[in-house]
Amino acid sequence: MAKPRYRRRKEDRPAEITDAAMAAFAEKGYAATRVEEVAKRAGVSKGLLYLYFKTKEDLFKAVIRNFVSPRLDALIGNIEDSDLTAEQFLRGPFLDFAKTVPKSPARILIRLMVAEGPKHPDLIAWYWENVVSKGLQAIRLVLEKGVQNGEFRRSALDDFPQLLISPILFSTVWTTLFDPHQKLDTDGFMESHIDFVLHSIKVDKT
Amino acid sequence: MAKPRYRRRKEDRPAEITDAAMAAFAEKGYAATRVEEVAKRAGVSKGLLYLYFKTKEDLFKAVIRNFVSPRLDALIGNIEDSDLTAEQFLRGPFLDFAKTVPKSPARILIRLMVAEGPKHPDLIAWYWENVVSKGLQAIRLVLEKGVQNGEFRRSALDDFPQLLISPILFSTVWTTLFDPHQKLDTDGFMESHIDFVLHSIKVDKT
DNA sequence: ACCCTTGCTGACCGGCAGGTCATTAATATA
DNA sequence: TATATTAATGACCTGCCGGTCAGCAAGGGT
The missing domain is CATH 1.10.10.60 (Homeodomain-like)
Incomplete structure (x- = not known):
């Protein structure tokens, strides 16, 4: 016994x-x-x-793969089967997502990618195909929808959809590095950013 | 001999x-x-x-200190003794700076800070005091000047001056990670960003 | 109850890299 | 030229850590 x-x-x-x-x-x-x-x-x-x-590196790659894919797929699923306008989508699900990342455990992954990525080109390749390029494509889809709707004008954002996600990276990094010295209100930060961008690309209705 | x-x-x-x-x-x-x-x-x-x-870590800190300070001081010096308007400053020296960073050797430092920073709190503290907070202060100065001039309205940017530098971090990271997969026109990226921000905060003159 | 397969353990190895120090040789001094 | 000083060397030490493997024990099959 x-x-x-x-x-x-x-x-x-x-x-x-x-x-x-x-x-x-x-x-x-x-x-x-x-x-x-x-x-x-x-x-x-x-x-x-x-x-x-097989190796420590192998373990590392598995970690990244496990945590990233599910999250992003959820967000992207949201776009296709919702009937929100483009602006509603950006101010709703997208903004929620952007607010969540810097607070979630996933933020660690971002730091890990930046730190270790260059040493693992195949991991970067995987990340590019399965995460980043998918995400950008999704954003382009939203923008295009907005243009078709007459909500948005064509703008530099069509060429640089990355502008939308840039503050996500920033607030994540800021939080992990400088929070002890100066807190950043990541929610307000993201909201302001979306405000600025929308203000610039919205078609004037007056 | x-x-x-x-x-x-x-x-x-x-x-x-x-x-x-x-x-x-x-x-x-x-x-x-x-x-x-x-x-x-x-x-x-x-x-x-x-x-x-004394140690490898010591060497690392020395590297950061050596390369960062000179660059930033140069930019900040620019603000004070120039008689540019706020917009001219942002579209001129600031934009130049922002375009330069992702291409310069300094971009490596950014990656190093993100990667190793959390393990060296005293280094972060130094970086905060001597680089980041100085830089933010400088940006606030420019914004305030713009408001006094009647160029800019008060906006969320007063609370989040980080919005101005966020794409610098982004394009730097992008370049080191994803350039092989998709080039990013960092110059255009930065210009577009400044356009968006200025469009949102400029006082309408019509 | 007895195997037999296989998930699981933990002692062990090998090499590597941070850090030391006795020694050497370049300069300063006289 | 002789001596003192110290910049500079590189062989060496030591602890650590990724990775291995011989063996053990859980649990399924009969």
């Missing part, structure tokens, strides 16, 4: 390990995180971790 | 070493750069490096 020293749970292990890794990377960054530390957090031996992930 | 194996150049060494470190960090990032590699680039032995910098 001895208490078993462990249980076999092949199914759950990978997710538990990536979760633990996410938390660890968030606190210490990639290079400074020891694989054993990740294992310990996951309640697992280092050896087991290496059964599921 | 044997050729000397080295020369004593106490004065120049530190700068040469930080230059070398800057280049090395730029290529490989902080953690992946070996101290010996830095020494080699500087044409110096590892031992000597440790005469001038």
Whole structure:
């Protein structure tokens, strides 16, 4: 009747390990995180971790892939099957999304991408295809819809849809670096930005 | 008459070493750069490096301090002793600055700050005091001047001067990560951004 | 109850990189 | 030229950490 020293749970292990890794990377960054530390957090031996992930780098990539895709897909799904006007979409779901990111655990990922990305070109490639280019495409879709509706005029935003997401990156980075020195009201920040952009691209109705 | 194996150049060494470190960090990032590699680039032995910098971390901080301050001071100096209008300043020297950063070696520093910053709180503190808060203050000055002139109305930008610099961070990050996949015309990007902002805050003269 | 498969453990290894220090050689001084 | 000073070297040490592997034990099959 001895208490078993462990249980076999092949199914759950990978997710538990990536979760633990996410938390660890968030606190210490990639290079400074020891694989054993990740294992310990996951309640697992280092050896087991290496059964599921070939290398530390492999683990890192898995972390990114796991956390990013679901979030973005949710947002994009929102665009297609909603009947909001373009402005309503930007002030509604998009703004919500933008406000959420800097506060969510996902913000850590952004920092990790910036920090470690250049060392993992294939990861960047994946991220580009599955996240960034998709996201930009979605924004273009919204803008085009706005133009078709007569809400928006054509503007530089058509060439630089990135302008819409730039403050997301900014407030995320700001929060992780400078919050102790000066808080940034990320919600107000995002709202103001959207205001400015919309003010510039909206067709004057008067 | 044997050729000397080295020369004593106490004065120049530190700068040469930080230059070398800057280049090395730029290529490989902080953690992946070996101290010996830095020494080699500087044409110096590892031992000597440790005469001038107590630790690797120390070296890192010196690199940041060396490269950042001069640049920013130059820009800020520009504000005070120019008689440009606020708009002229934003479309002139400020825009030039913003266009330059993502192309200059300084862009590496931004990545390094994002990547390594959280592990060096005292460095962040220094950066906050000597770079960021100074810069924000300068922007506020320009905005206030604009308001006094009757060029600008008061706007959310007074509360969030960061909106002006956010695309600098963005285009820098974009360039280092995604350039191989999709080039970003950083000049056009910055110009469009300034256009949008000015369009929103300018007092209507009609 | 007995295998037999396989999820899981943890002691171990090898190499690497940050940091030290005894020694050397270039200059300053006289 | 002789001596003192110190910039500079590079071999060396040490601890750490990614990665391995021989073996153990959980739990399914019969």
